Amino acid sequence: MAIEVRDVNKSFGTTPVLRDVSLDVAAGSLTALLGPSGGGKSTLLRVIAGLERPDTGTVRISGVDATRLSPQRRNVGFVFQHYAAFKHLSVFRNVAFGLEIRKRPKDEIRKRVMELLELVHLEKLADRYPSQLSGGQRQRMALARALAVEPQVLLLDEPFGALDAQVRKELRTWLRRLHDEVHVTTVFVTHDQEEAIEVADTIVVLAGGEVVQAGSPGEVYDNPANPFVMRFLGPVTEIGGSLVRPHDVEISPDPVEGGAPAVISRVVRLGFEVRVEVEIGGHEAWVQVTREQADRLGLGPGDTVHVRPAPGARSLALAV
Numbered sequence: 256m257a258i259e260v261r262d263v264n265k266s267f268g269t270t271p272v273l274r275d276v277s278l279d280v281a282a283g284s285l286t287a288l289l290g291p292s293g294g295g296k297s298t299l300l301r302v303i304a305g306l307e308r309p310d311t312g313t314v315r316i317s318g319v320d321a322t323r324l325s326p327q328r329r330n331v332g333f334v335f336q337h338y339a340a341f342k343h344l345s346v347f348r349n350v351a352f353g354l355e356i357r358k359r360p361k362d363e364i365r366k367r368v369m370e371l372l373e374l375v376h377l378e379k380l381a382d383r384y385p386s387q388l389s390g391g392q393r394q395r396m397a398l399a400r401a402l403a404v405e406p407q408v409l410l411l412d413e414p415f416g417a418l419d420a421q422v423r424k425e426l427r428t429w430l431r432r433l434h435d436e437v438h439v440t441t442v443f444v445t446h447d448q449e450e451a452i453e454v455a456d457t458i459v460v461l462a463g464g465e466v467v468q469a470g471s472p473g474e475v476y477d478n479p480a481n482p483f484v485m486r487f488l489g490p491v492t493e494i495g496g497s498l499v500r501p502h503d504v505e506i507s508p509d510p511v512e513g514g515a516p517a518v519i520s521r522v523v524r525l526g527f528e529v530r531v532e533v534e535i536g537g538h539e540a541w542v543q544v545t546r547e548q549a550d551r552l553g554l555g556p557g558d559t560v561h562v563r564p565a566p567g568a569r570s571l572a573l574a575v
């Protein structure tokens with residue numbers, strides 16, 4: 256394991272922020288810490304980085320007990336949402352910085368920095384200053400700088416959080432590819448479930464300072480540990496006292512075994528998908544169907560249909 260967090264507790268004043276957190280991060284993996292705002296994600300990342308000291312518990316990095324080591328001695332690289340670049344230094348010098356203070360030979364620095372700039376596709380912008388870069392380019396420079404000193408672990412705290420949705424999506428794909436090339440163990444914080452599912456090979460769901468579930472994106476999406484995780488990972492609706500994904504609901508004009516009669520209140524076409532809003536015995540639910548299905552069934556407001564979770568669909572019973 257590249258990172259082993261054991262029974263970590265951390266409070267700020269009297270407020271517990273991390274409660275008995277244990278976590279294993281496999282070497283070479285790309286792990287997302289996912290959860291709602293205030294759940295403790297950044298604090299956990301900072302504990303791993305050595306920027307916060309846990310009240311109890313331990314952090315091991317590459318087999319070494321790092322709990323009491325300073326951030327500088329942990330061999331970790333980090334990138335934050337608002338990356339503080341050296342404004343008066345060129346992109347090249349920003350990336351070279353860590354190597355220069357380690358007094359590496361000039362030739363070696365030049366070679367390594369140019370390799371890194373190619374990796375993050377900034378080789379043509381080496382002589383620019385940070386103020387002459389876009390937000391996305393600046394974050395890529397930050398990643399190159401963090402990678403320059405060959406950290407054992409890369410820690411990213413919402414690295415694309417301040418960028419607009421389009422650039423964010425591009426950088427996600429790019430981060431995944433970068434990771435496939437470099438394989439450095441990476442932990443990144445996000446509150447965006449789509450980002451976590453798309454980029455990470457392991458997702459750790461953190462809420463209320465506790466690890467609620469950890470697993471591959473498929474496991475966490477398909478086998479959520481509880482209704483909270485199911486809601487957080489994707490859309491849900493309630494049918495017959497169970498929580499189910501709206502694309503896992505069968506809709507039929509005729510009565511079906513285990514089905515409940517429902518009245519369609521609205522049919523919303525969202526490109527390829529159609530969202531069918533229904534009322535079942537006084538409560539609202541919705542079903543996601545394809546446009547082809549909606550047309551074939553001729554669904555319209557006021558129609559009575561029958562709905563049930565599709566056979567084999569994942570559903571979670573809700574406590575009454």
Ligand SMILES: Nc1ncnc2c1ncn2[C@@H]1O[C@H](COP(=O)(O)OP(=O)(O)OP(=O)(O)O)[C@@H](O)[C@H]1O
Binds near residue numbers: 268290291294299
């Ligand atoms: N230095 C601090 N002093 C006091 N309280 C803090 C400190 N840092 C964090 N907290 C509190 O700890 C809780 C968890 O914060 P943390 O930043 O770890 O959550 P998060 O999951 O990363 O949330 P976000 O996505 O909003 O950053 C919050 O209630 C926050 O107000």
